[in-house]
Amino acid sequence: MERQRTCPSCGNEFSEAREFCPVCMLRKGLAGGVESGESSFEEPVRPTPDQPPKRFEYYELVTGEDGKPVELGRGAMGVTYKAFDVDLRCPVTLKVISEKYLGDESVRLRFLREARAAARLRHSNVASVLHLGRIGNGYFYAMEFVEGETLENLIKRSGRLEVKLALEIAVQVAAGLAAVHKQKLVHRDIKPSNIMVSSEEGGTVTSKIIDLGLAKSLDEPGAETAISTPGAFAGTPEFASPEQFAGVPVDIRSDLYSLGVTLWEMLTGTTPFRGTPGEVMYQHQHAPLPLERLEDVPQPVVVLLEKLLEKDPAQRFRTPAELLKAMPTITGAIDASRRITRPSLQKMPFSVSRAGTRKPSARLGPKKISVSRLPVTGSDVFGREEDITFLDRAWAKKEVNVVSIVAWAGVGKSILVNHWLRRMAAKHYRSAELVFGWSLYRQGSSADTSSADEFIDAALNWFGDPDPRLGTAWEKGERLAKLVAHRRTLLVLDGLEPLQNPPGPQEGRLREPSLQALLRELAAFNMGLCVITTRTAVADLADHVGSSALHRDLEHLSTDAGAKLLRALGVKGDEAELRTASDQFSGHCLALTL
Helix, strand or coil, X not given: CCCEEECCCXXXXXXXXXXXXXXXXXXXXXCCCCCCCCCCCCCCCCCCXXXXXXXXXXXXXXXXXXXXXXXXXXXXXXXXXXXXXXXXXXXXXXXXXXXXXXXXXXHXXXXXXXXXXXXXXXXXXXXXXXXXXXXXXXXXXXXXXXXXXXXXXXXXXXXXXXXXXXXXXXHHHHHHHHHHHHCCEECCCCCHHHEEEEEXXXXXXXXXXXXXXXXXXXXXXXXXXXXXXXXXXXXXXXXXXXHHHHCCCCCHHHXXXXXXXXXXXXXXXXXXXXXXXXXXXXXXXXXXXXHHHHCCCCHHHHHHHHHHCCCCHHHCCCCHHHHHHHHHHHHHHHHCCCCCCHHHHHCCCHHHHHHHHCCCCCCCCCCEEEEEECCCCCCCCCCCHHHHHHHHHXXXXXXXCEEEXXXXXXXXXXXXXXXXXHHHHHCCCXXXXXXXXXXXXXXXXXXXXXXXXXXXXXXXXXXXXXXXXXXXXXXXXXXXXXXXXXXXXXXXXXXXXXXXXXXXXXXXXXXXXXXXXXXXXHHHCXXXXXXXXXXXXXXXXXXXXXXXXXXXXXXXXXXXXXXXXXXXXXXCCCHHHHHHHHHHCCCCHHHHHC
């Protein structure tokens, strides 16, 4: 017999397979109890008479002319504010989670589990979750602050968007959803107000999904994995998929349906189904699409919308990647004034399919190498065989993206990495396409430019960015990560410690937004390897340690290795004397060298 659970609101018993109580949903829907943009059929969170605290750890709320915090949004889950990171000196978006929303301990644990999954998501078309904190009995999390305007505002200003622009935005949102899908998450609230759009010089447009507040994990079966109150509908009715209303478990195809509704609104200025929440719910589940409203839309785009807005999830694209593969067929047909059929969307363009199967051409070495900005060190290395093997294995493992070599000054971090690079060079850098090294410690800083600024600008230029001067520090870091990650690149960052916070509550956290963005992105996706040397573990990589980011503490030299180093340096004495000298300096590499 199917297991049942009891709705905490009305007492109705319903199947555990359902995500919300059908009785409560129907009552609220018929009563018109859900307004557009609300994320629950339960009562929304009401503002408290007291002002929120102005400081959340190292985030300070930005206040307006009236002295009140600047709100960016308010919904069932909580309130979103504009805030300022007092350490990194940059704006962030701060979402304060309602205590009512979190409910009991099991819900809090579920929220934490999925918030951490969302924090691992790093993509240029998704606003990054930067930090999760706790205040009192509630939680808050900081997200990347995205400049520009919401797609909702853009549609209101424009009435409807040009087809080319609408498709470009849809492609970027689909790319973001592909990253969401890779983390085994479902967004559940894709809509224009959750998409930011910014225009750059030259007319290029960047779109980002900005809110993962209702994201649901697919790692565990059933509705119990959802970050939502039991008995509540998660989503916005005008943009929700039929299966969201049915209360059954949803997957990424639900987000693709919501993207279809969003594309429809971009092209027509309105959503396909309108009315009271109850009417909208019925239309999404049963009514045919009002295709007569698309008479000014090119036929290939109409076919795309029909595919995205299928009532049956099995008839839609299975993944965002499938949608992205179909987009060249759509744009090509528009440019050629050619009609297409539904089956043609499933066919991969020749150039794409060929790229996926082409074997890499044989090469004798990397296309480009730049290691002159690394420190000059001695060539003699003793007692580091295990550390060399560790680096070799990290390069060979595709799932390893970042490696940190951690030790205090003088233990031999830079010597080790330089020795390993020489071994790699002797083997033509073992499939690396690009090799780039930089010492952040050696460059120092000045009043006008930090060593991070100098590195980012030089690296962007070296990797082929068209204009390294454009964008905020965070955006530059993201751009560099994309240039590095999509090729088999060996990136070496020596001496990161001057740009990390000293011992204390934020020990090891990067102070530079550009480096923070770069390393978070590389930890999430990297076809090559980034090797870091530092005196303190990089706190920004903590969520990835043990999976895509490896950490190795470099030990002092053993007695035997220290004795061998002294002999190589020309120190006179028998074996016992050299071993004693090594022990006197505790195997400290620099001390022995001096």
